[in-house]
Amino acid sequence: MTSLLPDADWRHRPGLDALLKALGSEQGLARFVGGAVRDGLLCLPVSDLDIATVIEPKGVIDRLKAAGIKAVPTGIDHGTITAVINGWPVEITTLRRDVSTDGRRATIAYTDDWREDAARRDFTINALYADPFTHKITDFFGGVADLKAHRVRFIGDASARIAEDHLRILRYFRFLARFGHDEPDEEAYTACRAAANSLMALSRERIADELLKLLAIPRPLASLQLMIEGGILLPVIPEIDGSGLARLSTLIERESASGTSPSAMRRLAALLPPDPRIADQVGARLKLSNKARKRLMTALDGSATGAAPRTLAFQIGIEGAIDRLLIDPEAPLSGIATLMDWTPPRLPLGGGALIARGLQPGPDVAKALAEVQKIWVAEGFPDDSRVAEIADQTVSKFQRARQ
Incomplete structure (x- = not known):
């Protein structure tokens, strides 16, 4: 695994160079971070791009506006500004440290310490930064080696990381399914099992979103088996078991x-x-x-x-x-x-066609039309001439029944 970010199409998207210049990347004020770096190192497609910066949110907005770049304060309370370049959103987040957490949300403070920002992230493979100009990777916690070994580990103490955000339990198994070799990190798995009941404190929307992301991965079975064996889903979706x-x-x-x-x-x-x-x-x-x-x-x-x-x-x-x-x-x-x-297809006639054939207006029209459709469907949607025959036969049947 290289310690330089490989070149790729996503790094040449229109408007990106101007955005990086506005953020002072040449002076080391901003770096690519997270999924784009991780997936870039693996030569996987990159769709979502995140940039970390030492510049505080107001300064980010001012710089973007001065450069004529649209700035949307999508998560300004947490330090995130979304820049829109050629219709493509790029999330820019000021370096942060957690002041307090309750397992669902964190109170943060801004920092200019890149390691401090990395330490609050979940997994080592997500705490990677890349300089947009030198392409050098900054890796504080062994994430590059973990990527190479297909190993998914929490940063620092797994239980502490989960206590900060309970959703990390589900995220762990999703990342294991995508980047791991189906063998969990022992400390991580033990911590996830011990904290499974804390999932009950999360909104069900967040749980559903994470579960569906896991299920969208090509090979989710091994992670799901670990989750079922470890009782991870039992507090929130007990209906999912081995037979499922x-x-x-x-x-x-x-x-x-x-x-x-x-x-x-x-x-x-x-x-x-x-x-x-x-x-x-x-x-x-x-x-x-x-x-x-x-x-x-x-x-x-x-x-x-x-x-x-x-x-x-x-x-x-x-x-x-x-x-x-x-x-x-x-x-x-x-x-x-x-x-x-x-x-x-749509049935190529309506109730008016049956009335024109002599059927009396009234409740029989809807019943006869339903019968025509039933025969038409059963015969594999034949052409208009056969539909006309079916309609004639059905009208005759209903007329006889009325005599």
Whole structure:
């Protein structure tokens, strides 16, 4: 692992040089920090960029305005200003130290000590800084060596870092899934298990956000198994257990075999017991959106067995049909391909067409239309001429029933 930040496309984005100049990077006043440095060292794509600076927030705003760069005080209470360059947000945060913490939020003070700023961060691999001009990495806690060894460690005492922000428990397992070799640091794992009950003090939105980020990672199973074995999720989502892990394992295999992009929400559905009521309860507890809760319930509301994939998609939507086909281990994966780039059609006639055929206006129109649609769907959405035949037959049937 090099101690210099490799060159990459993200470092040449339009407007970045002007931003760095405005922040006095050439004088050592600002450095890249965190995920961009970590991912840059691993030659991974970098989307979010963070810059740390010794300049206090008001000074950052003044410098950006003087350079004609848009400055948004997105987190000014915590020292963060967002610069917008060519539509791309860059977070700029003044070096900080924690004055006090309660496990959910911290009271901070500004500092000009880079090591002090690094010490308040969570993991060694996230406490890396890079000089934008010399490309030299500043590494106070062995983060570069940990990256090379695929090791995820807390900075300093793991229990103390978790006490500062309980969400770090969940973040630990997410970073282990992404950067580790599935072997946890013993001190970190012990501290996470001991502090699991402290997750109850967090907002459910923060828990949901972190869990879904973990589930979006290509290989989350080993971390999830450690979490289940260690009782990490027991205080907040006791419904997730070993059987859910087996269902998720099958789903991940089927996603891969069918060439379907992973979905964190679909994976959450697989982790839960196959009961839509339980899914809705968990969704409500995690403060998920109504749309997300409906997706969980739809995914678990019966299997895909017996229904043609396009019939199922017409009834519950393409997203719901794909979720069910992938979660149901008995459903042929070939059905997924029939839904790609397919748009469910609309029945090419309405109630007026049935009345024109002689059906009396009234409740029979809606019933007859529903029957026409049922036959049309069952026959695989035939063309307009066949729909006309179905309509004629259905109207005749209803007229006979009225005689």
